[in-house]
Amino acid sequence: xxxxxxxxxxxxxxxxxxxxxxxxxGGQSTGGPSFSALLKDAVGSVxxxxxxxxxxxxxxxxxxxxxxxxxxxxAETDVAVSTLVSVRDRVIQSYEDIMKMPI
Numbered sequence: 479x480x481x482x483x484x485x486x487x488x489x490x491x492x493x494x495x496x497x498x499x500x501x502x503x504g505g506q507s508t509g510g511p512s513f514s515a516l517l518k519d520a521v522g523s524v525x526x527x528x529x530x531x532x533x534x535x536x537x538x539x540x541x542x543x544x545x546x547x548x549x550x551x552x553a554e555t556d557v558a559v560s561t562l563v564s565v566r567d568r569v570i571q572s573y574e575d576i577m578k579m580p581i
Contacts, residue, residue: 520565524558531555 511519531551537543 520562524555524562527551527555527558 531548531554534543534548534551538545538548
């Protein structure tokens with residue numbers, strides 16, 4: 479289960495994205511990040527969380543890390559992967575809905 483800190487960080491990141499990204503004025507982009515950039519950043523953050531989790535696990539096996547740090551890193555990775563899977567499922571569902579639209 480996600481800790482309140484992890485959830486708060488996720489909501490803060492989403493808030494920053496919503497404030498800066500994707501808005502258009504008069505048909506011109508306001509300079510916000512593109513969808514592909516946001517997607518690349520999201521996948522990169524999931525990979526970083528996985529690497530952190532692996533590093534913490536390896537440090538624990540060598541006796542250099544606390545069990546609580548490993549559990550926290552694994553939980554953060556779980557939340558990141560679950561979020562990524564949810565977004566992927568939603569994108570696929572949206573694509574299927576668009577394909578069902580009459581022309």
